[in-house]
Amino acid sequence: MIKSPLNYTGNKSRLLDQLLPHFPQKINKFVDMCCGGASVGLNTNAKYVMCFDNNKNVIDLLQTLRFFTEKTIVDRVEEFINTFKLSDTFNKGYDIYRKYIQGNNGLKQYNTEGYMKLRTFYNGKSLNTKRDTAVCLFTLLVFCFNNDLRFNSSGKFNMPVGKTDFNESMRKKLKSFKYGITNKDIDFFQNDFNVLKDLDLHRDDFVYIDPPYLITNAVYNESGSKWNEIKETELLSVLSYLDDRGIRFALSNVLKKGDKENTILSSWIRKNKFNIHYINYHYRSSSYNKKDRVTPEEEVLITNYNV
Ligand SMILES: C[S@@+](CC[C@H](N)C(=O)[O-])C[C@H]1O[C@@H](n2cnc3c(N)ncnc32)[C@H](O)[C@@H]1O
Known part of the structure; x- marks a missing residue:
């Protein structure tokens, strides 16, 4: 599956x-x-x-995930991670973030500020192209609560920050999705x-x-x-x-x-x-x-x- x-x-x-x-x-x-x-x-x-x-945002995202190579998606997500100072346990390990972890909230505290800035940036539609906007949404999805996609009545992404980051499990999901899409004759339409x-x-x-x-x-x-x-x-x-x-x-x-x-x-x-x-x-x-x-x-x- x-x-x-x-x-x-x-x-x-x-x-x-x-x-x-x-x-x-x-x-x-x-x-x-x-x-x-x-x-x-x-x-x-x-x-x-x-x-x-x-939902245009969802279709743009699916089309973009199909269009870019896995490496391009990973590189662009990592650019957002660096720009918005989000955690990067995959590349930097978990130890440097331990002091920010409270109870079972994982990386939530560390990422709150950067995540909220990224969400405001996305909702302001500050990016030039549909594909950049979609990768920005994908980054939000990676860092939001439960990796859930949800928009409010004005079409603004409104999920709160989550506990995890672009970790191994999320990268595996992306890999499997890219593999599935590449080997299928599949199209996405709004x-x-x-x-x-x-x-x-x-x-x-x-x-x-x-x-x-x-x-x-x-x-x-x-x-x-x-x-x-x-x-x-x-x-x-x-x-x-x-x-x-x-x-x-x-x-x-x-x-x-x-x-x-x-x-x-x-x-x-x-x-x-x-x-x-x-x-x-x-x-x-x-x-x-x-x-x-x-x-x-x-x-x-x-x-x-x-x-
Ligand atoms: C139950 S969810 C689908 C979940 C999906 N089967 C999955 O496995 O992820 C319902 C979907 O219907 C879409 N939707 C709502 N109104 C619609 C409409 N008028 N025409 C097409 N899609 C619509 C929503 O954007 C949402 O993605």
């Missing part, structure tokens, strides 16, 4: 072993719609993989899910959709345009459009959480007699908070075909 260095809330890397067996065996063109960190697109076998997300109606799709193609979930409070619901009943209904009508044309799709979602139910989704499934596959919620991303982990929820994969 190729791990994405983009730790998106709700990322599917831990659920892949449960999702992929439900996908068709032979796929010509695979569409990863609402791709986030692209963990599904990266790990699905198909002749050609198209990843879409409406688009809304409505683009599905305009794509040249055929019966041997396959669409996977992982939208924000209507009844959970994932953080990306805060940024840009909020996910709501109107969007949910619009997405389902696009999927019905695909179904009418014989295009296979699989939709990830949450049908029930505690006493909340996504009735728009459940009545659409019933009406169209689509298949529901239950996914074990215990394997969810560790970035979900405690409350989410103990509230039972029905995570499902909806398909319009039989495997």
Whole structure:
């Protein structure tokens, strides 16, 4: 499995072993719609993989990580590390930072000032090119809490500083991602899910959709345009459009959480007699908070075909 260095809330890397067996065996063109960190697109076998997300920052970052060599990315991240005086345990060792470590906060105290300066610099969009801006975002991602990508309603990156730095494990993730991308025919596009109606799709193609979930409070619901009943209904009508044309799709979602139910989704499934596959919620991303982990929820994969 190729791990994405983009730790998106709700990322599917831990659920892949449960999702992929439900996908068709032979796929010509695979569409990863609402791709986030692209963990599904990266790990699905198909002749050609198209990843879409409406978040420009995310798509710019994925395109840039594909465009630059691993060495160029590492060199440029290290330039930001030096300029903003962030820790560099990979090259300098851990000992020189020990006196700044309090409790189990790792490198947080040492990096707070430099990280906040870097975040302000990024949010001020002070860089000249899209690719420099993307590497700057990648550096923030490396140093932020949980390596999570999150933007506020004005599109500003708003994660707080984390405990780690550009250590061996993050460099390995980057290496594995670069390897996965280089050996795949994969592209990244910034688009809304409505683009599905305009794509040249055929019966041997396959669409996977992982939208924000209507009844959970994932953080990306805060940024840009909020996910709501109107969007949910619009997405389902696009999927019905695909179904009418014989295009296979699989939709990830949450049908029930505690006493909340996504009735728009459940009545659409019933009406169209689509298949529901239950996914074990215990394997969810560790970035979900405690409350989410103990509230039972029905995570499902909806398909319009039989495997
Ligand atoms: C559940 S996350 C996807 C996680 C992803 N599957 C992964 O493994 O990292 C939902 C994604 O939907 C994207 N999104 C939200 N509204 C969208 C829209 N109208 N069109 C396309 N993508 C959208 C968000 O930017 C976010 O990346």
